[in-house]
Amino acid sequence: MANINLASEGGVVNSAPQSDSHEFDATKTRTQGQLVLGRFLRHRLAMVSLGVFIVLVLFAFLGPFIWTYDFEDVSSKSYQPMSGAHPLGTTQVGKDMLALLMRGTAYSLQIALIVAALATAIGVIFGALAGYLRGFVDTALMRLVDLLLIIPQIAVAAIVVKGFSGSWYVVALVLASFAWMQIARITRGETLSLAQREFIEAARACGASTPRIIFKHLVPNMIGSITVNATLAIASAVLTEAALSFLGLGVQPPDTSLGVIVLENYGQFLNRPWLFWGPFIVLVSLSLAVNFIGDGLRDAFDPRQTKVRA
Template sequence: MLTAGSPGGGAPVTKVSEFDSTKARKQSTLIRQRFFRHKLAVASLVVFLLIVAFGLLGPLFWTISVEDASGGRYESPSGQHPLGTNQIGKDMLAQLMRGTRLSVQIALVVAVVATTVGVTLGALAGYLRGYVDTAISRFIDLLLIIPQIAVAAILVNALSGSWYVVALVLASFGWMSIARISRGETLSLSQREFIEAATASGASTRWVIFRHLVPNMIGSITVNATLAVALAVLSEAALSFIGLGVQIPDTSLGLIINENYSQITGRPWLFWGPFVIIVLLSLAVNFIGDGLRDAFDPRQTKVRA
């Protein structure tokens, strides 16, 4: 800071250095700035939010109920039915809204459950090591060789095809890769001084994992959670397409495709509507994950204009 006297003998003029005007920025601010510089990730976030709004808020504004079967069988798109009607006269736009909502619900439940289980078991294996690490790692290896879609289809069919059953079954197979990544990061972090200090001070295993390890893995946890959403969307669509996922009277994007794939040449709007939403959801979530990965990358220490 430089001070110089006024030519007229008045009060001194103060000049502030440009370095003094720079404000310290929090890590969360840097992460947010990095993410919003990733134009494709931001555009994908907008697309994802629009799809979610379509499924959640669309029925509030659309006048035709999803249960209304008063339309004619396989009506063509019109002002009253923009996507036509299905084989029993139900409005396809209303069906698409409900299917989108249930598919997003399933994907989010899968992501939350799979991430929670995967991070917890991975952190336990990496921190405790020894027989705990061996038991968890061998259990993951065993599950990875099982044909997951086939077993998931059997379980869903046996337990009924409610959307929450589909979500829990898919989550039971979606945590393994997250656990492996969390284990690797925990093995690295457990060698750091702050973990050794917490252990030496007598902190419990739960305290070390959830107060020290997990907060320092938040970047990879967030990225893997977004990727779990995309995988769940595709897995649910695959199960419902073969008729072993969500069952009527519920519906989902995969079930709508299953009911209308035979109409792809004669009435393509019945097939392409849910198909496009599945593709957009998967791409959007993957690009959001790419943006988050770049944002959380600790090697990016500068904020470029």
């Protein structure tokens, strides 16, 4: 009875506070996008990782316009120690390590973003076609995926990259050609489930074509998993490119990347550790940040998620 209020005149009974009604209406009108965004913003680790990722992007693409030295500048002395002029010292040929690190981070990010975009697009198309059409198409596409999965990626990368002089965009295309298969399998599984839903049956009964059903009805309902997989593909591409470049099978000079910088300076691990730890820390930070962002997106898009992990 504590919620019952009597008006000063007329004795009108109000059994529920007005503010509760407003809160109910506000909750009722929230869209799915607002709910997803709210869950993501409450994921503290994902938000910290997003901040780190933004800082790294600004460092890579805006830093060269602010920093004193260019990554190709060899006017400085060889192997200068850390100082105000060279916070990370200089390389053997006299390049400023900080400027070189900006350039390498930018190249690694470009490669990773291209790989994620191409792999996601190819994987979603192949997976949706296999899951929706089923039968012979499903069998043929999935056997193609199985065949590509057993091909040694490093061997193919060595042949293709060396044949095309190791340009960074060639490395991106090679990595994308091996990164879409897992996305295709995940997309196929979701498509098999969604294809049995009533709204797909209704679209089919109305005479909608296969491309329209896939891109108008199926893909929008898989946007959560597509976004998460695309994010995780970025982190995977960063590490794979670094590994290939470290083995000498990835990006080749005059292009550079985080893997190339680590390869060129790992011999200074004991004598001049800052030349090794600088690019290594950026590489690990970039990979972890993207992984944690993907983790936050997975939690945000999960409709069964009742509590966002910190």
